[in-house]
Amino acid sequence: MSALSAEPGQAAPARRELPPSMVERMTLIIDAFDGRFTHLTLEDVARCTHLPRSTAHRILDQLVRLNWLEHSSLGYSLGRRALGRGDGSHGEIRAAAAPLLHNLQMRTGLVVHLAVLDGPEVFYLDKVGGRFALSVPSRVGGRAPAHATAVGKAILAWLEPERVEELVDGKIVRLTSRTIGDIATLHQELNRIRRRQGLAFERGESFPGISCVAAAIRGHEGPVAGISLVGDARTPLEKVAPLVVDAARQASLALFPGLDNPRGRSRHAARVPGGTWSPETMNRWLALGQDDDWL
Structure with missing residues (x-):
């Protein structure tokens, strides 16, 4: 038996399924922000959403370009579209x-x-x-x-x-x-x-x-x-x-x-x-x- 096989009676850890659509992944990222004062780094977002770091970075860039998020030296935060203009x-x-x-x-x-x-x-x-x-x-x-x-x-x-x-x-x-x-x-x-x-x-x-x-x-x-x-x-x-x-x-x-x-x-x-x-x-x-x- 391979050394990588699961022990008898022990279930292999379940692999977390990633949301299949881009919209679901973008929503997952935006939901990671608790409010207008929350700042998250790329690592924070990847950890909270369980998305691969490269995937999270690509989506974060798109959200910043579309004004859903803002990016500064403090990290990412909710942008004007997410907060509303009023x-x-x-x-x-x-x-x-x-x-x-x-x-x-x-x-x-x-x-x-x-x-x-x-x-x-x-x-x-x-x-x-x-x-x-x-x-x-x-x-x-x-x-x-x-x-x-x-x-x-x-x-x-x-x-x-x-x-x-x-x-x-x-x-x-x-x-x-x-x-x-x-x-x-x-x-x-x-x-x-x-x-x-x-x-x-x-x-x-x-x-x-x-x-x-x-x-x-x-x-x-x-x-x-x-x-x-x-x-x-x-x-x-x-x-x-x-x-x-x-x-x-x-x-x-x-x-x-x-x-x-x-x-x-x-x-x-x-x-x-x-x-x-x-x-x-x-x-x-x-x-x-x-x-x-x-x-």
Whole structure:
């Protein structure tokens, strides 16, 4: 008897049958993603689906080309087609941020935005504000170039530089004389935002006379959205900046419980800033950009 034969009374391991059709295999791969924040590597997908690695890679490439999935340095994640183009797929973010947006508006009297990144643009999920809201040319469901908005730059700052170039390079347009006009300047600005622990400013880059301050809502594997406060050119944004950072931090923890626990974070995650900033800390961070036209 061959040494490879099964022992008497012991059944040979059953070979797992692969789905016969391409549609079934594509569905199997998409079903491996638990939600919009899930990132999987090629090895993860092959293990979850039991597909050969080469087969999984070929199908993943097709799904990325068709916008069912996205691919970044963090791995594969659900794309625009899988999530839908409306704000229905963003309900969890809106629900977590809603009380924080209302509180920000009540405390500052300014317009508050909640937005997500969609390609080279930001997509506005929510807008809360009083009478001044009519003077701010934004709307729920509207879009704006990410590089020209504080909320867009706050999100871009936590992406890998290669991912930023993939999203934005070649799509940079000037909306005003103060808009960033090239990828090199954008990288410099994003670096300054990271040095300010994620705090982004914008003064007249989208619309003359409008200024904003923003911070990103971050998850275990990167940014998922951003919150901004919007005022006119005279608004002292430095005074309200700590409130924006604190709101973004609270939204991050509401969406991702345990994010501030080092053991609960992935190696890709950036640490969520601590509590509200002290005036001394605020002044020290803002001093990094005092000679900066973009601050």
